[in-house]
Amino acid sequence: MTDQWMDRLSEYLDGDLAPGERAALEAHLADCATCRTTLGEIRGVISRAHALVDQPLGRDLWPGIAALIGSAGTPVVDLAARRARKRVSFSMPQLAAAAVLLVAVTAGGTSLALRGSSPARPALGSGERPVAHAIPAGLPNKAEVSYDAAVNDLERALDAGRSRLSPKTIQVLEKNLARIDAAIGEARTALQADPANAYLNAHLANTMQQKLELLRQATQLAGAQS
Amino acid sequence: MQTPATGVPALSRDLSESRYAADAVEVTLAASGDAHAFERLYRRHVTRIHNLVRRMHGPDDSEEVTQDVFVRAWEKLGTFRGESAFSTWLHRLAINVILARREERGRRHARYSEDATLLDAAPARRAAPEEAMDIEGALARLPAGARQVFVLHDVEGYRHEEIADMLGLATGTSKSQLHRARMALRAWLD
Numbered sequence: 431m432t433d434q435w436m437d438r439l440s441e442y443l444d445g446d447l448a449p450g451e452r453a454a455l456e457a458h459l460a461d462c463a464t465c466r467t468t469l470g471e472i473r474g475v476i477s478r479a480h481a482l483v484d485q486p487l488g489r490d491l492w493p494g495i496a497a498l499i500g501s502a503g504t505p506v507v508d509l510a511a512r513r514a515r516k517r518v519s520f521s522m523p524q525l526a527a528a529a530v531l532l533v534a535v536t537a538g539g540t541s542l543a544l545r546g547s548s549p550a551r552p553a554l555g556s557g558e559r560p561v562a563h564a565i566p567a568g569l570p571n572k573a574e575v576s577y578d579a580a581v582n583d584l585e586r587a588l589d590a591g592r593s594r595l596s597p598k599t600i601q602v603l604e605k606n607l608a609r610i611d612a613a614i615g616e617a618r619t620a621l622q623a624d625p626a627n628a629y630l631n632a633h634l635a636n637t638m639q640q641k642l643e644l645l646r647q648a649t650q651l652a653g654a655q656s
Numbered sequence: 657m658q659t660p661a662t663g664v665p666a667l668s669r670d671l672s673e674s675r676y677a678a679d680a681v682e683v684t685l686a687a688s689g690d691a692h693a694f695e696r697l698y699r700r701h702v703t704r705i706h707n708l709v710r711r712m713h714g715p716d717d718s719e720e721v722t723q724d725v726f727v728r729a730w731e732k733l734g735t736f737r738g739e740s741a742f743s744t745w746l747h748r749l750a751i752n753v754i755l756a757r758r759e760e761r762g763r764r765h766a767r768y769s770e771d772a773t774l775l776d777a778a779p780a781r782r783a784a785p786e787e788a789m790d791i792e793g794a795l796a797r798l799p800a801g802a803r804q805v806f807v808l809h810d811v812e813g814y815r816h817e818e819i820a821d822m823l824g825l826a827t828g829t830s831k832s833q834l835h836r837a838r839m840a841l842r843a844w845l846d
Contacts, residue, residue, distance in 0.1 A: 440835035446816075471842040478791045478845065479810035484707040491723050492698055496691065498723070499730045632688040639681050 433462065439469050443476065584645040591652025603648055610641045679742040687733040694733075698726055701743060705750050711795055711807045713754045721757055725750045751808070751822060758800060794844040798837055805830055806837035 435458045441447050442455050459466050592600065617634040624630060679700070685693035705725055710718040729746055736745055795803060804823060808814040809830075814822075816830045823830070 437832075437835060440838055441831060446831065468839075468842070472838050475791075475838050475841045475845065476810055479806070482707075482711075482791065482811055484703050485710075486703055487706050487719070487722075489719070491702065491719060491726070492695055494723050495698065495726045495730075496695070498727045499691065499694070629688055632684050632690070635681055635684050 433458075433465070435459075435462070435465055436468060439465065439472055443469070443472060581642070581645070584642070584649055587649045588645060588652060591649060594652045595648075599651070603644070606644060607641070610637060610644065613637045614641065680738065683733065683736060683738075683742050686730070687736070694730055697729075697742070701746055702726070704743070705746065708747065708750055708807075708812070709754060711792075711811060712751070712804050713757060714796060714800070714803070717757075721754060724757075725753045728753055747812075755804075755822065789844055791841070791845060794841050797844060798840060802833045802837040802840070805833040806841070809834050810838075 435455050438447065438451070438455060442452065447455065459469065595603075614634065614637050617630055617637060621627065621630050621634060679697065682693040682697050682700075686697060702722065706718065706722045709721045709725065713721050725746070729749055732749065736742065789797070795807070798806065801823075805819055808819045808822070809816065816827045816834075819825070820827045820830045825833075
């Protein structure tokens with residue numbers, strides 16, 4: 431046996447009733463044990479729906495997908511194919527922000543851990559490497575400042591932990607950072623001539639990502655040596 | 657120094673932002689033709705998407721539909737504007753693929769009246785303990801239309817207005833389908 435309010439219980443729980451209806455239903459609930467019980471059971475259903483846990487897939491679907499998108503055996507399509515594809519409109523500020531965010535989670539903890547150490551040697555690479563300036567000119571100041579701040583923060587953290595790294599490690603690190611900075615500089619120069627080039631944008635994003643990842647790994651390594 | 661009260665939400669936010677950032681880089685690479693990057697996106701999101709497919713579409717063909725979702729995503733990456741998270745875009749694309757599958761079966765117009773009949777047959781009281789089932793089993797037993805509304809609202813967190821728009825229903829129909837689904841599930845659950 432149901433009453434007129436039984437069909438309104440979901441709306442009540444979801445906050446979809448008008449104030450007057452809500453008050454009337456609450457008055458009804460005080461007197462109707464059946465509706466109170468049903469309301470509790472519906473709450474239970476909702477709770478269990480919220481608590482559903484994703485189950486792992488039984489098998490890997492990637493081989494079939496790779497075959498369908500034509501990448502099986504050739505993981506990266508050639509340059510002509512890349513350029514023929516419709517361009518994604520992810521802007522460089524978004525990429526920069528994304529790269530910064532990616533590194534910020536780990537960088538924050540590492541730099542905090544390393545802060546307080548006093549570097550006994552000059553700052554890493556100071557005066558030797560090209561100035562890192564991965565964000566192309568003309569981008570919003572906020573994105574540029576955010577990226578530079580993240581890089582600087584990591585570099586400071588790394589400088590603070592420099593004394594814990596071996597000279598050979600520092601040498602390799604500086605060499606690779608110099609290469610990456612050179613690649614970033616070249617990509618930025620090329621993009622000034624062809625700002626919408628999807629390949630160059632992807633290449634720059636990838637190179638920026640490499641720099642951040644290298645710095646992150648190095649700071650972690652320095653932290654692990656303490 | 658962070659207090660425990662703010663530390664957990666902050667960590668959760670950072671992890672979410674980290675995933676967003678990782679996706680952003682991979683999407684850019686994949687859109688330029690890098691299948692390695694797309695494979696990484698696939699591995700990051702396939703469990704989530706497959707579970708959405710399994711619950712909305714039902715277990716039959718769920719792997720095939722999941723595969724279709726990723727093939728469609730590859731084809732449409734160029735239309736992704738980065739205005740929302742990639743996971744949100746992919747989720748919405750998956751829902752469209754699932755609904756298109758149902759369209760292909762040509763049962764859309766009959767579905768909701770069929771649902772009403774099946775849901776009306778659900779017992780008014782809870783099942784006996786020996787007949788009860790877990791929520792995944794009970795979900796699979798729901799008629800397609802009611803299952804889709806329930807999954808979109810109570811599992812995925814969409815609002816009725818969004819669901820009505822996706823499914824081509826009136827908002828009131830979405831609400832009544834949800835209530836019927838909840839009432840049926842409450843009777844079937846252990």
